Amino acid sequence: MALTVPNSVTATSATEASTSIASTNADSESRFLKLLVTQLNNQDPLNPLENAELTSQLAQMSTVSGIEKMNTALASLLAQSGSSQVLQSASLIGRSVLVPGENLELKQGAPVDFAVDMTGAAQSVELNITDAAGHVVRNYPLGALPAGVKALSWDGLDGDGAQVPDGSYKFNTTATGEGAAGARVGLTYAAVTSVALGANGVALDLADSRKVSFGDIRLIAGAPASSL
Secondary structure, three states, X not given: OOOXXXXXXXXXXXXXXXXXXXXXXXXXXXXXXXXXXXXXXXXXXXXXXOHHHHHHHHHHHHHHHHHHHHHHHHHHHHHHHHHHHHHHHHHHEOOEEEEEOOEEEEOOOOOEEEEEEEOOOEEEEXXXXXXXXXXXXXXXXXXXXXXXXXXXXXXXEOOOOOEOOOEEEEXXXXXXXXXXXXXXXXXXXXXXXXXXXXXXXXXXXXXOOOEEEHHHOOEEOOOOOEEO
């Protein structure tokens, strides 16, 4: 599989933004000069425009022009920042990342690593692993869990200790007691195949066809797990 880091979006966006802002600046200055000349040509000879008024108008135009130039510089800086984020994210290609998800893919009976992100501590948490038909194949009491990411690993066995067939499974958690109302987010691993800069920032394409944002990453490979 060819892994690429698209950068045409960044270059195009930066160029278009810079060109658009520059065009807007030129139009604003042109309109101001036309209005000023028109005002001078049509002023009352008995009550001409005073120097202070003219100076004030020129100062206002200078301020507006300065703000527009600052916006141009800021747009360029943001474009460069986005490009830098893409290049930094490129180091993730081929690596496994832990992102929100509840699907587990069991292959050749090999253990499957995953995790649960606790937004707050909970007194008692239980984990259920279900097959494609929704039947519970494994129930495991996790007990009290603190806030944070709890790394886990499923050995592919059911509640009786028998190996279950390869295939797709899901997991979910329930909580009781103190902290039961707290949010719990399922997390799974997937390999990064490419990165790109879009309208909402850096996006990652994963090997399981998911697309996530850079901010969705909770962990980058190699996390120790508690075996179930």
